[in-house]
Amino acid sequence: MREKEMANILDQVLLRITPDDAERRAMEIIANVLTERINGFAGEYGVHGMLVGSAARDTWVSGEHDIDLFILFPESTERERLEAVGLLIAGSVLDDAERIEERYAEHPYLHGVVNGYGVDVVPCFNIREGSRIKSAVDRTPHHNTFVREQIVGCEGDVRLTKQFLKRAGIYGSELKIHGFSGYLAELLIIYFKSFTNLVRDAVDWRPGKVIDIREHGTRGHENSLVVVDPTDHRRNVAAALSLDNMCRFIDSARSFLEDPKIEFFFKVHQPPPESIETRELLHKRGSMLIGIRFQKPDVVDDILYPQLEKTERSTKKLFNIHDFRIANISSIVSEKNVYIICELFDKELPVVKQHIGPPVWARADAERFKAKYQKKETLSHTHIKDGRYVVDLKRRHTTPTSLLQEELPRYGLGKDVKATIKKQKFQIISEEELLTTSDHKVQNFIHQLLTHKNL
Amino acid sequence: MREKEMANILDQVLLRITPDDAERRAMEIIANVLTERINGFAGEYGVHGMLVGSAARDTWVSGEHDIDLFILFPESTERERLEAVGLLIAGSVLDDAERIEERYAEHPYLHGVVNGYGVDVVPCFNIREGSRIKSAVDRTPHHNTFVREQIVGCEGDVRLTKQFLKRAGIYGSELKIHGFSGYLAELLIIYFKSFTNLVRDAVDWRPGKVIDIREHGTRGHENSLVVVDPTDHRRNVAAALSLDNMCRFIDSARSFLEDPKIEFFFKVHQPPPESIETRELLHKRGSMLIGIRFQKPDVVDDILYPQLEKTERSTKKLFNIHDFRIANISSIVSEKNVYIICELFDKELPVVKQHIGPPVWARADAERFKAKYQKKETLSHTHIKDGRYVVDLKRRHTTPTSLLQEELPRYGLGKDVKATIKKQKFQIISEEELLTTSDHKVQNFIHQLLTHKNL
DSSP states (O other), X not given: OHHHHHHHHHHHHHHHHSOOHHHHHHHHHHHHHHHHHHHTTHHHHOOEEEEEHHHHHTOOOTTOOEEEEEEEEETTSOHHHHHHHHHHHHHHHTTTOSOEEEEESSSEEEEEEETTEEEEEEEEEEOOTTSOOSSGGGGHHHHHHHHHHHOTTOHHHHHHHHHHHHXXXXXXXXXXXXXXXXXXXXXXXXXXXXXXXXXXXHTTOOTTEEEOTTOOOOOOOOSSEEEEETTEEEEETTTTOOHHXXXXXXXXXXXXXXXXXXXXXXXXXXXXXXXXXXXXXXXXXXXXXXXXXXXXXXXXXHXXXXXXXXXXXXXXXXXXXXXXXXXXXXXXXXXXXXXXXXXXXXSOOOSEEEEEEEETTOHHHHHHHHHHHHHSOOSSOOEEETTEEEEEEEOSOSSHHHHHHHHGGGSOOOHHHHHHHHHHOOEEEOHHHHHTOSOHHHHHHHHHHXXXXXX | OHHHHHHHHHHHHHHHHSOOHHHHHHHXXXXXXXXXXXXXXXXXXXXXXXXXXXXXXXXXXXXXXXXXXXXXXXXXXXXXXXXXXXXXXXXXXXXXXXXXXXXXSSSEEEEEEETTEEEEEEEEEEOOTTSOOSSGGGGHHHHHHHHHHHOTTOHHHHHHHHHHHHHHTOBOOSTTTOOBOHHHHHHHHHHHSSHHXXXXXXXXXXXXXXXXXXXXXXXXXXXXXXXXXXXXXXXXXXXXXXXXXXXXXXXXXXXXXXXXXXXXXXXXXXXXOOHHHHHHHXXXXXXXXXXXXXXXXXXXXXXXXXXXXXXXXXXXXXXXXXXXXXXEEEEEEOSSEEEEEEEESOSOOOSEEEEEEEETTOHHHHHHHHHHHHHSOOSSOOEEETTEEEEEEEOSOSSHHHHHHHHGGGSOOOHHHHHHHHHHOOEEEOHHHHHTOSOHHHHHHHHHHHHOOOO
């Protein structure tokens, strides 16, 4: 019964996410044309083109229009020459693209939009499998070859997996997401053979779980999930996956098996929360909101997001040290601004704080401590508690606003965030401003921060 | 210079604390009369009387009028007979006392007031030194013999030590004080020869300090200070001393040596704090006061005080578990009532609290947790944080009053405190009531709780 119900649901999902013949043919035509353009440089530079990624493996989800093309240079090519000639060829390939951007992985590549398809053209060294790679992207052609061989017949299950991960908000290995990459989804299906096998296994995963398709053995990877790269056993394909996102996958797998529903793959349309709802919710909770806003530094996401995480960590640490207790903290990037938004349990702290000193028997420290606070204005005499000196002092910051304003800029915030704050300052956003923001993205974000509703 | 100054001060102190000839003679006369009364029973019961304690060793401080008399029974006496005959003899010795009370150590003894002297008459077994004692008080005659032999010439230094300890509030080994007993003060002087030697050594004490006069070796005593009983190496004479009181002694010793003053021995008269001062101080601190009051259970101090400590510990634990942060907590016993008084950093907490569940990978626990909170009214969806489930719940107690009222009676409070509370209930005393109390003892106590002023 449950089996049939599940199969039925997966069929419905597949109907919606499998590209039809027309969509597939359109993709093929463009991919072929572009690959041929690379091969046109074979004589001159010894290169050849390779279509990689989900388009090459028929594992893309209908509606995704991404084409990844690699320019394979002979291994002996010098790095500088690869970079220069690579850009030259890529430019020629994307000759008729609508927009072209130069982007950077380990070396520069081009991104362009051709007929509505996002196309990456990436130069790499053509390294024999198992040899040491010369740049991070050199593994990709081997991934491509491996998956193309192994995945035949399971493409639909890869699509189901990707869609399931997307819905759970954990698809993508970029530093903004810390989730599952497309290649990781493919390897999981190669190993488990089907989406249902995968989720049935995942319900019992725990941190330290190892999946080793070619039985390479692991070399002390210390991530939550270890999926040994079949083309390079030194690499953990799941290295970017965070503990919490692994847990979210385990949790979603259990929920899906318990009660299989199409909602595990597609959002149900919900009206966005009204600002008044958030206000009432906050009132009910009795906590307070406070935000920091600063201009979005002009850097790519993979540079920006780690810095935002660092800024969040510093904000947490600052509140902790100063005795403010945090309920929730998270950040959101709008078109021009970054917001760090905190929900705090403590709106205000009393002036008095207890300052714990050295143990009484640590004589030199003890004497320094006593001498220091004999001269200062304190709120109590120095006294002894659990073998240590204690003195009550006046707290400098009794509100989170004063604390953030004065102390946050001194903390580690990441290079570009720090520079932005130094140049442009940052604003403390009051609860009232946050609740009345006209930016719907920020509004929804605050609602989500408080409710943890799976949107 | 410092030497001379110090000697000068100690001389001044000695002048005030050494009993003069008249005081000493008066004490001797009474002690002799009472001891003779015990010896009058020698023929009938084979007992003899022994004057013990500071009166016997000339180590009492002028103005103290305590006489400790022991009735030594032959070792072979049966316990029941010792108790019955002991009380009979003691009653006869205290025949002309103003008041008589039966008190209890390991067995009953009598306390009476004779000519203004507080007299204890205690029966014990006359055990050979080094043999196993039959009751806790059997060591006392041996202590007496040892100290009388060794202390000659150092009596003044014992008086100085006792007076110094009294002033610091750490004299007395009873469970109300957790300080230094008179016998401990005597042993310290026997070991260090003088008060100045003692304080000069104490400045470098640390927990685990061992003093072993007869070089018995220690048998793994685990107290902060170990002073091996020269008459019974199995016993640590400093076992009752708390870590904080040991630290207070170290601290006072350092302060005294740095700036010797008569104030280390005698209180300077200070007008008691006005209620308005305490109110202003509290306002400045921004914290809040709350108290519990209940009828003083009708038990002796050594029974009562450990129960009050337990009640304080439970109150601390209760506040901790429920997220109220405590600045200070202490208890005071007035004639009829007990007060537990707390200073809190948090006056009120928000309704929302975070409830941390099991790790996601602990499947059985995880499923129970999720199922439980799916059915309950919560303030957020169950979500994942650091690998664990978390859900926001409504806090039951947002004020300390409601918390204490409902939860404290369920906690461990000690037998008699619990019984009193069960019978008579307890009252929560508001900050305003505490600040306007007419009981000066309680008023001073609150001021001391906030300031930690060494009164």
